[in-house]
Amino acid sequence: MIQPGDLIASLGSWLRGFLLSLGLAPGLVSVGLGLLPAILLPLIGLMMAIPLIWLERKWVARLQDRIGPNRVGPFGIFQVFADMVKIFTKEDLIPQGADKIIFSLAPVLAIAGVVGIWAVLPFAADVYGVNLDVGVLYVIAVGTFGTLAILLAGWSSNNKYALLGAYRAVAQLITYEVPMVLTLLVPVLLAGSMGLNDIVRAQDSGWFVLLAPLAAIIFMIAAQAEVGRAPFDLLEAESELVAGFNIEYSGMKFGFFYVAEFLHSFTFGALGAAFFLGGWLGPGSERFPILGVLYFLIKSLAVYFVFVWTRGTFPRVRIDQMINLSWKLLTPTALGLVALMAVAERATQGTPPLVHALVLLAANLFVLFFALLVMRSMSRAARERLASRQAGSGSGMVAVGGSRAPAGAASALRD
């Protein structure tokens, strides 16, 4: 029987012994070892982009009945490396009239805004960067750097399309941040803590996706929009804005925006796994941290796959539909959900877990049902207004914007 040793802990103790044998001061060694993950983890996070890009390209290709990269190496697994070589050796172009420093700063901010989240990701019971007591808010705070990066990129490029793309992008990101923050309140409510590892531990008795499926769904939609991928890829709509905010970027700088997008999607997958799918929890994960990491990766990839699936399947929505979906459907629904969940959770405190879970589930279904009911009546009214307008052509001005949207929202949700 192999000793159930923690690989990372034993590695750490070996390293500590090695460094102490070199004659370094014990205090210095423990500080250095404490900060070692802070140096390694961002590197690991960045490196994760390499397999992810290959994986996603293959996945999307299969979903769309294509083959995907297949030239460089078996199954094209070395495609990303070839791309890296290409991107490293490309000329570093800065368009005329650009704000040079800000132009170069934006891609760095974009990467930092994604990789920074990895500092609080709980990979296993004892494998995490740091368990901040404000972890959830930290995730939101780091995410704001991504928004800032896009605004800076669009502004500094001295290009109309880049600027337009940046406006759109920022409008989309801030619009979807509201339902995102609201749904993140739900795991915090249920776990009674903002630390990501505490939230994972709180799901020992039941994954939060079972207690709050509606919150998980809203989280998924908002996350897809926050990353800016189809059907919410308006910020780089090729057919309208050429390439959006990163139009003037080439070479390594473009590469960073590209990497940031892929990593962002996966990071939201990991967050979804931690918030709703029980993170590293699973049989034997407490004793074997490596199993916990494995569970966490599998769950993250599962959520990530849903993101990729969505991306590969849906056409792009119109901008008014996109805005309306958030303000008029997701935000009110999430507001009602959080309020109802708080009351239901508090009211069923002390009852058996099954009753507790069933009450919360019922609250979710009630909110979902109510939202769908309101949406149906609204889209019916919109259809009637549209029909009457077509019948009596030009019989006065009719406000269309708001009414057309719920119909779009309805179809987005139904699928």
Add this chain to the structure above:
Amino acid sequence: MLASRGEEKMVPLSWYLVFSAALFSLGLFGVLARRNAVAILLGIELMVNAVNVNLVAFWRYLAPTRMGGQVFVVVVFAVAAAEAAVGLALIISFARLGRSVDADQADLLHG
């Protein structure tokens, strides 16, 4: 915990206070010297932040057991957000009137 490793020399409270005083004065200079209304608002934000640093420093150094200092900062955040929202709305509205964003020109109510 940087500030509580007993033996080391701490950052004294006065450093925070001096920093906050300097930031406050810079903000005040921005408010007094700038003409553009948005720039004046930037100065106000600096002043508000200086006050927040003071509040948190006093909380940490003098009364970490009572949460009044932090609650005060939370309320200041809310007020700052409200101030920025209304202030910028006023400035934009004024600019849209075809005038300027020069604070000296805002004399519509001037008899």
Add this chain to the structure above:
Amino acid sequence: MSLAQVLFLIVAAVGLLSGLMVVTVRNLLHAALWLIVALFSVAVLFAMLNAGFLAVVQVVVYIGAIAILIIFAIMLTRREALRAGAQENRLWPVAGVLCALVFLGLAWSASRLPGAQSGPAQLPGSDALVALGTALVSPDQYVVPFEVASVLLLAALIGSVVIAGDRLRSR
């Protein structure tokens, strides 16, 4: 000098320098970006003061929301701003002297404050975040300011939409 002091001096220097840039740079958008740097260094100071929640909220609220609102407003009023002539008031040297006096007065009174040279107090062992949450919602503590703040924000929302909304719409 200890590590904490060096760290504080670096952060403070960055904050003050960017604060200076905010009030002197001609390009308003650059001023807003410098403001973001200043706000971030204040957030770092909050973290150094063991107020993690406030540090994170500073980033979320100030950098993520207010700074973006300001940048949008600058972009919206850019044409009007270009039309204006000088950036500074004629009396800006007077203002500079005045502000220097204010700084000296504040710094002097700060250094004379009892306990100004003291180190930080012992942190309570309990969770500061829980204490803050309890303080915010307990009726015998700060629930009234908390709810009033939310009503204030609601009023600000309504007010600014009334002020800006119609004018923006009619264009």
Add this chain to the structure above:
Amino acid sequence: MNPWIFVGVFLLVASAVPGFALLFAKYLGPRKPTPIKSETYECGVETHGPTWVQFKAQYYVYALVFVVFDVELVFLFPWAIVYRRLPFFVALEGALFLLILAGGLAYVWSKGALEWA
């Protein structure tokens, strides 16, 4: 150790690595700037007029609503972690807070400030 030291080092590394990569790529790649090459890219058409096109003011209204919502929601997090230890009406207090928010949303919606057009 203050956990924020870890976060600080982490963020520093996370932004230094791409920074160095950018520098590296800059010296690795060729550099032959020509006026044509550094022109603003608009799919081949020459750019016309100033870059600073007047943008849709509606974006500003969304930013406005967002600011108010963001600030209020952030303050709900401390409530969310303590409300279970406190009496029942504290949960209702948070719900009241959310109701105020919902009122704001309803007002803005009915005012038509959320319409895209």
